[in-house]
Amino acid sequence: MKRYTQKGILVTLTGFALTSLVAFTEPGPVTTPTAPVMTLAADPVDHSIYDRLAKKHINEKGLVNYKGFRSDEKELDKYLDLLSKNPPTDKWNQDAQIAYWINAYNAYTIKLILNHYPVKSIKDIGSKIKIPFVTTPWAIKFIPIGSEKISLDNIEHGTLRKKFNDQRIHFALVCAARSCPRLRNEAYTGAKLDAQLDDQGSDFLNNPAKNAISPQKASLSKYFDWYKGDWKEDNKSIEYWVNRYSKTKINKDTDISFLDYNWALNEQ
Template sequence: MNVPSLILYRMKGEFMLEDGHSVDYHRLKEGDLFKSYEMKAVDLQHVDLTSLKENERKAFFINIYNALTIHGLAKCPTLPRSVLDVEKFWRSTGYIISGDEYSLDDIEHGVLRGNRPHPSSPELFFKDGDSRLQYVMSSLDPRVHFALVCGAKSCPPISVYSGTNIDSALDAATKSYLGSEITVDNEKEVISLPKLLQWYRTDFGQTSQEVVRWTLPFLDEAKKKKIEEILNKSDSSEIAVSYNDYNWHLNSVE
């Protein structure tokens, strides 16, 4: 585990609620641990990414994304009520890593999503000749959506990931998030899904049925059975789904 990840692990223990959902930004920014993290973050420019295997690189960038989100919000002169109140937060908040600039958007869409466009734009993040292309994930793993923390209440909880157990850890994160977010109205036969599955629909499937089927391995048997009954009744590619509201209020301790 690299030094920034170790410090993130300590931050989670000292400045976050046990469930990983809320951060005490005020206490964090005043503490010595945060000052230590800021000094270590400068060293990221010297990290040798070529020495990391893909599973290690995936864990590294997930951890860096989450640490950078906390770092960026803690550095705001006035803590915002919502991350949406910080102009161009995901575009303008970044680190120099291994000699290249990486914004939060670059990490999420360029690296972790395999250089796929942001849902609101057709543009690829890394163009031909970009030195960062060599670190892009070779295939899309949609489970990363349930590991990335954007600074909102509806984000997944913060965890610290390791290349040695990244697969099982992402499974656990996905099961936890989908298990709490997906509900079924048996009477109306409507499946309620988290907003992430709407924003990034094409990462999970081309139709509502495909998206819902993607979630099945991560659900408990009772919920899975209810959904399969609805799917089996449907004679088309579309089924009745709704999407939960997303709480954009800052993930800060109340």
């Protein structure tokens, strides 16, 4: 018979009881708790359908094969339906929300062109509109998001510019015109958004057809004129944004002008 003291209590065990105790309390192999695996949260909406279509029908210059999109329009509609049924909420992280809205703008712009194809310019759609007080394609409320229908203007000005303080969205939204930034041939995602927007800025500012820059004279995109207030937010300037991405730098003495905008369709 052996005697054990546990928490101040004297316990007497018979040999049988001791054997039983050992059988039940003998430690097994020591294991180290596994730390949780840290992964980047996936976007609440799966953008893979649009990603596949973009890779298939948009080339490295951002030009679109609209005829190809027409052949895959059912797949595009599946993606748009997914967006429609899963609007962002404030529970989403900010990058996932921005990625959703940029993809929605670009994908629905493609859909708008397909609805009126063939056209030489998105601006030609304006003359075809038979809706009172609606004179531009960007004002058509044809986009079902949740329980309401919204326009491209609502996405750009009512949501992205109003809610999110990231001027780089101007490098990502593409209104189907040649002078627009390159239409990216992949979907935007929350996890990659920051790098994607920086890449868009670099591509846009270093494309001489869209921004012709020298230290003495900079002929910039009309974006820098149309949205001059945006570029000056947070005590920044047009000079700041140009120099952030352009390989050729400008200064306060650089003569700045703005290029005419080419509204021809961004078609291959």
